Amino acid sequence: MQAFNLAFKILKKNLGAVCMYFGIFFTMVILMTKFNPTDAFTTTKLTIAVRDLDNTTASQMLVEWIGENHDVAEADFDNEDEMLASLYYKEYDYAITIDKGFSEKLANGETDGLFTVSTSPVSYTTAFFDSQLSSFVSNVNCYVAGGFDVDEAVSKTAQSVTAAADINSLDGNEESPDAFEYYRFLGFVLVVIMISALSAVLMTMFKKEVLARTYCSTVSDTKYVMQVILACSVIALGIWLFIVAVSMVFDPQTVFSRTGVLIIINSFVYMIITVEISVVIALLVKNRSAVDMCSNVIGLGMGFLCGVFVPSFMMDESVLMVGKFLPAFWYNRALEIATSSYEQIYNAKDFATCIGVQLLFIVTLMAAILVVIRSKRQQKSL
Amino acid sequence: MFFHKYKYGLLQTIRNKELTFWALGFTIILGTLFYAAFGNVYENDDIFEAIPVAVVENVGDDGFMQLLTELSQGEDKMLVVNKTDREKAEELLGNGDVEAIITVDESIALSINSTSDSISVSIVGSIVNEYNTKSALFEEIAKTNPEKLPQAIEAMNVNIDNVIKEHKLTDAPMNPYTDYFYNLIAMGILFGSTFGMTIAINSQGNLSAIAARKCVSPAKKSMSAIADILAAVTIVFACSVITILYVKYVLGVELGDRLGMYILTALFGSIMSVSLGYAVGSVGSIGEKAKGAILLTVTLLGGFLSGLMSHGMRQIVESKVPFINRVNPAAILTDAFFSLTVYPHYDRYIRSIIGMAVITVICTVAGIIMTRRKKYASL
Incomplete structure (x- = not known):
């Protein structure tokens, strides 16, 4: 098993790049699952910077009410450059100044110019807080007109506006499982890991000089090729099994369920595609730096066009049309269907269609590999 | 002689296909992918619709x-x-x-x-x-x-439409996803530092065969180095201008209306990038791979800290450790592009330009000190 062992020696030399991609993968997954908000509905909380120039009981109660319903951020209202950067980078969504005379104006039934705000152009967050603020002022105004003093009116309004509307979910409003995010990023990472691991091995093993030396040795041509195929299969399966094993620790509840079985089948089919892509690259590309270029372009290309980095429902239809010609799109769609994430509802037929399209990619890539090998042999014989 | 050296410096740099790919090809591909993924997210997800x-x-x-x-x-x-x-x-x-x-x-x-x-x-x-x-x-x-x-x-029934007075901070586009494109242009420029590193290595007789030949030639070493550096700056600058024009006119990303200033910033950035590479390339007798790894770390880790991979990272760094943003070349360049697009004045932009100038001067002086008057007893 000389050739088999040699493949692992070559892999050992390229283990750095493989480990780096695993590091990127786990970091991305942890960031997405642990620090990102879930899909399940919760009333949106904005981050609001507040400055109270009125400083009366009524204005203080309003500040308190904002703090109860949203997160309050600190801001230097005198430094407009900093405020602009904070709004641009969404450190806070809204900067509001309660202007002097707020309490007095409300007591007199006036509502014009109570607040000065700075925010992003007409966004959902602006619309949301504008509507809450208008509703607040309208209610206080009604209470004042109804005979309550302004502090009492603000206090009563703060209590009533805080009460949430009656909201129920028709489908349980479940959030996507963590395994979904984990396997979503696999659409990018598996292809770059396979290319880094396998292309380097195959390029070295099928170098002209190495082949020439092998032909002179006692190892037969067929045996050599079979050992290389076996080694590559063991490497690919090893990488895939490691990824699946980590997912079992990461989200056991989902992985050990029917959804988990579907996810694992989908990832196995996709793994075969990535192995074939690596073989094609190893056959076509001449040096190691070109392999890095290919792995980055193919990996990032599929990641951005197939809904791996940005959820597919947020992307343009025309971009997704292009994505349909890439295997990661169907891998991702099958994953969404299996986990019922991102506007997809589980449907066995749709899932089977996605797996079927991936199988077609496997057949096409296999045909491409055979054509390239055949043409290379013909070139050599010439 | 200078122009002869400059001409061959240009040819040598252009023929380095691998480096040209990362400085231009990869940047354009990544920009296109950014556009495909984020191009409409702001309009679809942030801008309010009924x-x-x-x-x-x-x-x-x-x-x-x-x-x-x-x-x-x-x-x-x-x-x-x-x-x-x-x-x-x-x-x-x-x-x-x-x-x-x-x-x-x-x-x-x-x-x-x-x-x-x-x-x-x-x-x-x-x-x-x-x-x-x-x-x-x-x-x-x-x-x-x-x-x-x-x-x-x-x-x-009282009209409450005028409860809020809006205080507009800028008329500039506020699409936060444009930050990825500022970072992308900065990354392309900083990939050019590898050109500077190659020049430094090719001028040290103990590190490369070309340098050994240069050492025994009658051409003045300083003139040769300046011609090579200028050639590298020209190529990096040309790549960055192509990237900026591609992002602005082909992808249609809103970069504001100060295109001339953008190009000037790209020129300052290119000088900084090549001088950074030149300084790293001049450090002792470390191998080319190790020097390349240092520059890749500066470019990619710097890119990460300035928001290339995660939006808003530069602002997080600004609030926690602002010093990093003052010395990180990627953050300085990104901030210069951001300031040009968003701010009506040049206060913040000038800070970035000063930062670039300081890095350029430090790196150039360091590079000259490390490579000057070197003589080899045997090569």
Whole structure:
């Protein structure tokens, strides 16, 4: 098993790049699952910077009410450059100044110019807080007109506006499982890991000089090729099994369920595609730096066009049309269907269609590999 | 002689296909992919559009229906109302055609599903809540001060459109996803540092065969180095200008209207990038791979800290460790592009230019000190 062992020696030399991609993968997954908000509905909380120039009981109660319903951020209202950067980078969504005379104006039934705000152009967050603020002022105004003093009116309004509307979910409003995010990023990472691991091995093993030396040795041509195929299969399966094993620790509840079985089948089919892509690259590309270029372009290309980095429902239809010609799109769609994430509802037929399209990619890539090998042999014989 | 060296410096740099790919080809490919992924996210996800809702009216409530009609009219409408029966409403919600179902019974309730957008539902919830609290409010006034009820009802109709005065901080586009493109241009420029490193290595006789030949040639070493550096700056600058024009005119990303200043910044950035590479390339007798790894770390780790991979990272660093943003070349360049697009004045931009100038001077002086007057007893 000389050739088999040699493949692992070559892999050992390229283990750095493989480990780096695993590091990127786990970091991305942890960031997405642990620090990102879930899909399940919760009333949106904005981050609001507040400055109270009125400083009366009524204005203080309003500040308190904002703090109860949203997160309050600190801001230097005198430094407009900093405020602009904070709004641009969404450190806070809204900067509001309660202007002097707020309490007095409300007591007199006036509502014009109570607040000065700075925010992003007409966004959902602006619309949301504008509507809450208008509703607040309208209610206080009604209470004042109804005979309550302004502090009492603000206090009563703060209590009533805080009460949430009656909201129920028709489908349980479940959030996507963590395994979904984990396997979503696999659409990018598996292809770059396979290319880094396998292309380097195959390029070295099928170098002209190495082949020439092998032909002179006692190892037969067929045996050599079979050992290389076996080694590559063991490497690919090893990488895939490691990824699946980590997912079992990461989200056991989902992985050990029917959804988990579907996810694992989908990832196995996709793994075969990535192995074939690596073989094609190893056959076509001449040096190691070109392999890095290919792995980055193919990996990032599929990641951005197939809904791996940005959820597919947020992307343009025309971009997704292009994505349909890439295997990661169907891998991702099958994953969404299996986990019922991102506007997809589980449907066995749709899932089977996605797996079927991936199988077609496997057949096409296999045909491409055979054509390239055949043409290379013909070139050599010439 | 200088122009002869400059010409061959240009040819040598252009023929380094691998480096040219990373400085130009990869940047353009990544820019296109950024555009494919983020190009419409701001318009689709951030810019407010009237929220589609289905309304099922089981019990007549004229007041609420009138409120919905008011909210779904005019240019600034908040809702698109689809009055229908329960079955059809659930079908619309299931298909993602509406964000929520408003059911008008004895009380008003909202139904959503897992695909409903949280902030849209929150806005609709706030409208429903407003209506419910108003009813409770009038009941309370009717109980405590019944004589004031007509005034309270009248107060409800007071125009509250002018409650808020908007203080606009800028007229510039506020699309936060443009930050990825500032970072992308900066990354392309900083990939050019590898050209500077190659020049330094090719001028040290103990590190490369070309340098050994140069050492024994009669050409002045300083003149040769300056010609090579200028050639590298020319190529990096040309690549960055192509990237900027591609991002602005082909992809149509809003980069503001100061294109000339953008190009000037790219020139300063190119000089900084090549001088950075030259300084790293001049350090002792470290191998080319190790020097390349140092520059890749500066470019990619710097890119990460300035928001190339995660939006808003530069602002997080600014709030926690602002010193990093002052010395990170990627952050300085990105901030210069950001300032040019968003701020009407040049205060913050000048800070970035000073930062670039300081790095350039330090790196150039360090590079010269490390490579000058070197003599080799044997090569």
